[in-house]
Amino acid sequence: MDLKVYVLDGGRLVTEDASIFSADGNYRGEHWDMANPCYLVVHPLGRLMWDCGFEDSLADLPSGYNSGRSIWSLPKKLAQQLSEMSIDPQDIDYFTLSHSHLDHSGNANLFRGSTWIVDEAERDFMFRADARQSKEFKNYDALERAQVRTFTSDHDVFGDGSVVILRTPGHTPGHAALLVNLPQSGPVIFTGDLWYTCRCRTTRNIPSNNTDRRQTFESMARIEDLARELGARIIIQHERADWESMPRYPEYLR
Numbered sequence: 001m002d003l004k005v006y007v008l009d010g011g012r013l014v015t016e017d018a019s020i021f022s023a024d025g026n027y028r029g030e031h032w033d034m035a036n037p038c039y040l041v042v043h044p045l046g047r048l049m050w051d052c053g054f055e056d057s058l059a060d061l062p063s064g065y066n067s068g069r070s071i072w073s074l075p076k077k078l079a080q081q082l083s084e085m086s087i088d089p090q091d092i093d094y095f096t097l098s099h100s101h102l103d104h105s106g107n108a109n110l111f112r113g114s115t116w117i118v119d120e121a122e123r124d125f126m127f128r129a130d131a132r133q134s135k136e137f138k139n140y141d142a143l144e145r146a147q148v149r150t151f152t153s154d155h156d157v158f159g160d161g162s163v164v165i166l167r168t169p170g171h172t173p174g175h176a177a178l179l180v181n182l183p184q185s186g187p188v189i190f191t192g193d194l195w196y197t198c199r200c201r202t203t204r205n206i207p208s209n210n211t212d213r214r215q216t217f218e219s220m221a222r223i224e225d226l227a228r229e230l231g232a233r234i235i236i237q238h239e240r241a242d243w244e245s246m247p248r249y250p251e252y253l254r
């Protein structure tokens with residue numbers, strides 16, 4: 001069986017003032033409409049879920065939720081999307097997040113039966129005292145009792161180099177990207193929130209809420225170098241054009 005990547009819908013973010021995506025004051029008053037996908041990697045040795053979108057209860061709000069800065073919405077619950085693929089969350093062997101922000105970790109507790117693969121720095125960040133007081137803590141609190149595999153450098157998930165988690169800290173302390181070496185598409189790197197859109201990749205603007213600006217620039221440079229070296233395609237997860245270009249179930253990235 002060949003390696004496959006299925007694309008799932010983790011919601012939308014629409015803002016009328018994108019200035020939050022730049023600490024340098026760009027994007028003021030701009031309308032941005034962003035995707036929020038998550039991905040299911042199917043490998044002969046197991047299934048890996050990469051990110052899990054906004055929490056499913058968001059789909060119960062027909063006009064979405066106004067966070068004050070943007071409108072979040074979810075067209076279809078992730079549990080429902082998996083069920084339409086005849087997949088029970090219990091059948092997901094490995095679960096990992098690009099990072100723990102609520103648009104990526106909303107349904108993490110669905111995967112409490114999986115082995116959670118996480119950068120030690122991100123795990124500490126998620127379970128620090130003030131994170132435990134946050135509204136979104138309940139979305140992922142069960143991971144504290146999940147089977148866990150932690151890493152402190154890049155992590156080769158299946159041990160054959162086909163699916164590798166790349167440390168790219170800066171947006172959060174343990175932010176990560178995912179390299180998948182697909183049989184037909186070749187190497188593809190899913191970059192989490194290293195960049196929000198293609199434009200951010202060109203301008204190298206970073207949001208004001210990143211935990212470490214210097215680390216973010218180093219991570220960006222690292223992924224640019226690696227992509228060049230491997231000839232890899234970069235998928236910017238919130239970028240609408242990248243989302244539109246992806247196959248939908250029952251099709252998959254091959």
Ligand SMILES: [Zn+2]
Pocket residue numbers: 101103104193238
């Ligand atoms: Zn995000």
